[in-house]
Amino acid sequence: DAGVIQSPRHEVTEMGQEVTLRCKPISGHNSLFWYRQTMMRGLELLIYFNNNVPIDDSGMPEDRFSAKMPNASFSTLKIQPSEPRDSAVYFCASNPSGTGINEQFFGPGTRLTVL
């Protein structure tokens, strides 16, 4: 099993640029979560999907952030325009909801730096 795959692993961009983070969940997992991790705020849930449908996006900071899941094997988190305060590690996690397996399996994360 390849685990959750995220790309890119590192992203450095300038303020105002568009940033797209990508995630491939574990095959067969039907729940997908996007988290943001910073020293100040810890691990924050941004949005999660179940069966490709957004269930709760209350953690999305503002309209500059958007997420999509066009199919069961791919999701994107987009920031447009990016700001320095968006610098963080963004994790994607997946889970086979409804199976009794509660663990959320995290990807390696994308370290985003906005200059």
Place this chain on the structure above:
Amino acid sequence: GENVEQHPSTLSVQEGDSAVIKCTYSDSASNYFPWYKQELGKRPQLIIDIRSNVGEKKDQRIAVTLNKTAKHFSLHITETQPEDSAVYFCAATHNSGGSNYKLTFGKGTLLTVNP
């Protein structure tokens, strides 16, 4: 929504000593409490979890206790080893059968085990 408080934020122990990390939660409906370990530069990984119908659970050197009345739960690590050094996160959620749930994480505890 759920609010999870975690203490202490940092903990330093000598190898072989025990370590205890405590969390409180606010939502009395929460019924699932996992603990994740995150080594430096790595992804969070589940190490142990407990459901609200159980008061204590052990797995080798780690154990978790839950007090539903007081709404707090704790992680206990005995005979600590240098490889236990990491950030530990507690979390809480209301999990109705493993589908469509989100975790609320504590801010994390940086555990350092000194040789």
